[in-house]
Amino acid sequence: xxxxxxxxxxxxxxxxxxxxxxxxxxxxxxxxxxxxxxxxxxxxxxxxxxxxxxxxxxxxxxxxxxxxxxxxxxxxxxxxxxxxxxxxxxxxxxxxxxxxxxxxxxxxxxxxxxxxxxxxxxxxxxxxxxxxxxxxxxxxxxxxxxxxxxxxxxxxxxxxxxxxxxxxxxxxxxxxxxxxxxxxxxxxxxxxxxxxxxxxxxxxxxxxxxxxxxxxxxxxxxxxxxxxxxxxxxxxxxxxxxxxxxxxxxxxxxxxxxxxxxxxxxxxxxxxxxxxxxxxxxxxxxxxxxxxxxxxx
Numbered sequence: 001x002x003x004x005x006x007x008x009x010x011x012x013x014x015x016x017x018x019x020x021x022x023x024x025x026x027x028x029x030x031x032x033x034x035x036x037x038x039x040x041x042x043x044x045x046x047x048x049x050x051x052x053x054x055x056x057x058x059x060x061x062x063x064x065x066x067x068x069x070x071x072x073x074x075x076x077x078x079x080x081x082x083x084x085x086x087x088x089x090x091x092x093x094x095x096x097x098x099x100x101x102x103x104x105x106x107x108x109x110x111x112x113x114x115x116x117x118x119x120x121x122x123x124x125x126x127x128x129x130x131x132x133x134x135x136x137x138x139x140x141x142x143x144x145x146x147x148x149x150x151x152x153x154x155x156x157x158x159x160x161x162x163x164x165x166x167x168x169x170x171x172x173x174x175x176x177x178x179x180x181x182x183x184x185x186x187x188x189x190x191x192x193x194x195x196x197x198x199x200x201x202x203x204x205x206x207x208x209x210x211x212x213x214x215x216x217x218x219x220x221x222x223x224x225x226x227x228x229x230x231x232x233x234x235x236x237x238x239x240x241x242x243x244x245x246x247x248x249x250x251x252x253x254x255x256x257x258x259x260x261x262x263x264x265x266x267x268x269x270x271x272x273x274x275x276x277x278x279x280x281x282x283x284x285x286x287x288x289x290x291x292x293x294x295x296x297x
Contacts, residue, residue, distance in 0.1 A: 195241055213225060217266070
């Protein structure tokens with residue numbers, strides 16, 4: 001009987017060891033699973049915001065903004081932004097939208113990530129939505145919407161975001177011929193001058209480069225010239241005197257008499273230039289002006 005017991009004991013101890021090892025492994029796996037589950041269930045709500053808006057490009061016709069969206073993840077596991085739905089609002093009117101339902105943004109554990117979205121706005125739409133904007137050089141705007149974040153167990157949640165800023169509304173400079181003078185008359189011709197005012201209605205400085213101009217009376221050119229550059233501070237009016245010279249052989253007797261008389265004279269002035277500003281992202285804009293003024297002398 002003793003012999004049988006001694007023969008069974010080693011086999012029983014080996015089976016017991018295998019069982020104990022299996023139980024210990026299961027126990028440790030259970031602990032690890034509970035830890036992961038605990039971390040998963042302990043989900044912290046991420047933070048989403050529009051952290052800034054910059055100008056990518058701007059002209060007299062439209063402006064393109066870069067909307068910078070950031071998501072902060074305070075959890076110990078990564079998250080994914082599942083979609084973006086934002087509106088650009090001016091005077092309570094939605095003028096543009098950013099809808100990126102399929103955009104995926106990975107946010108690392110205990111970290112943050114950001115993405116930029118371009119949005120283009122036509123100034124004629126802004127002018128149509130805001131009464132009296134023609135007299136203004138800037139307008140306030142807002143960005144409102146939601147960012148969808150995918151959370152484990154919970155699923156997708158929407159994070160509201162908002163942002164406010166100021167848009168510049170660039171305008172063409174105003175050009176007018178104020179006076180016209182016959183300075184001298186000689187055998188070779190006439191020396192004339194035109195007094196011109198140029199108004200910068202903007203809240204920023206601008207410059208006109210590669211300026212060329214021409215002045216006509218009764219459809220006949222009486223002077224033309226070029227100016228390398230003219231700089232105009234914001235909200236300022238400048239008066240320029242443009243000298244003109246014309247040979248007597250280039251004009252008829254009727255035009256000569258008109259120029260010499262004290263009667264009102266209609267002048268047509270055309271000007272071409274390149275418009276530049278100090279605004280970030282400004283696109284050099286070709287400008288052409290045509291104006292007719294009746295000068296009483």
